[in-house]
Amino acid sequence: MVALCSLGAFEALAVSTAMPTVAVDLDGLRYYTFAFAVAFATSVVGMLVAGRWCDRSGPTPAMWTGVALFVAGLVVAGTATGMGALIAGRAVQGVGNGLFGVALYVLVARVFPAQRHPAVFSAFAAAWVVPAIVGPGLAGLVVDHVGWRWVLLGAAVLTVPAAILMRPGLTAAQGGAVAAGTVADGAAAGGATAVGQPERPVRHALRLAFGVLRAGRGLPAVVSVRALVSGAFTGAEVLLPLLLVHERHLSPGGAGLILTVGALGWSGASWVRGRDLLHLSHAGYVRLGGGLLALGMVGTAILVLPDVPAGFGMAFWVLSGSGMGLVYPTLSVLTLELAAPHEQGSASSALQVADAVAAAIASSATGALLWALYDVAGLPAYAVVLGLTGLLAAGAVALAGRTRAEALLPVP
Structure with a gap:
C-alpha cells in the first residue's frame, strides 16, 4: 500500500512540475488548469463505482481495474500530440485513480484494527517524503534533458511493480470483505422487503449529500470539511508552478521545489498527527490544520512581488502542507469511525468524491478567474486567487467542531 502511495505521490508531483512545459509545448497554456481539473472530475466516476463495488465484492476488483486504467491514461497522455489528447489521457487516468483510491x-479498514488506522494513514502521508524530495527535481531534469513525455511514461512503467506488491494484502482482505459485503447485501435486502423500499442505498446517499450541503454534525461535516480543504489546497497548488516558471522565470526543477517543501510539511505534520503528539481532539487537529492552511495560502501570495526571494513564498507553503498533514489523516480516521462496517466503502467513496469534486471545481475556477483578472491586473491576479483559496481554508476552521458525532453537544 505504501509503495503504491509513493508512486502516486511521485506521479502527482512530477506531473505538476512538468505541466507548465507541457502546456506551452502543446500550445495549450490557457487550458493548463483544465488538465488538472479533468483528472479530478473523472476520478469522481471511479469513486462512485468503487464505493458500492468494494462493499459488495471487496477491494480487489476495484484495485486492479483502477491500476489498469491509471496506467493506460498515463500512456495516452505521455504520447499525446495535442492538448486534447493529453486531456483525454488525464481523464482515463482520473477514473483509475478514483477506483484504487x-x-x-x-x-x-479490512486489514488493520481501528486503533492502528491513525498510524496507517500517517504512513500513507509519509510515503510522500522520498517522492517529495526527489520527484520535482528529477522531473525537472527529465523535462530539460529527455522530454516531458518520459515523466508520464516513466510513471506508467513504475506503477506496475508497485501494484504487484499489493497482492498479498489484497488476498488476505478479500475473504473478509466479501463476507462483509454479503452480510450488507442481505441486510439491505431484508430492509427492502420489510419496508418495500429497494432503493435504500440511494436514499442513504441522498441523505448524506443533503447533510454535506448543510454540514450536518458527524460524517456529513467531515465530508464538507474535506471538500473545503481540498478545494483550497488544490486551487492554490496548481497555480504555484505556473507562477514560478512563467512569472518568476524559474526552471521546472526550481519551481518544483515549492511542491517539495509543501509535501514535506504535509508528511511531517501527518507523522505528528499519527502519534498524537499534540494531544488534541479530532476537532482540534482539524481546527489547527485549517488555520495553518489558510495562513500559508495568504502568505504565499508574497510571490507576486518580484523583489521578494522565491524562498519566502516557499516557506509559507510549508505551513499549508503542514495544515493538510494534520487535517487529512484526521478526516480519514473519522470517516471509518463514523461509518458502519458494511458502509465503509460508501463512506470512503463519499469522502473522496467530495475531495475530487472540490479539487476539480477549484482548479477550473481558479484558472478561469486568474486569466480573467490577469488580462486586467497582471501579476497581482495571482494574489487575489490565492487569497480566495485562503478563505476556503478558513471555512474548514469554522466547521471543525461539527465533525464530532455527538449531536447534543454544542459546537465549541
Missing part, C-alpha cells in the same frame, strides 16, 4: 481505504 477508494479500494485503498477499504483495504485499511
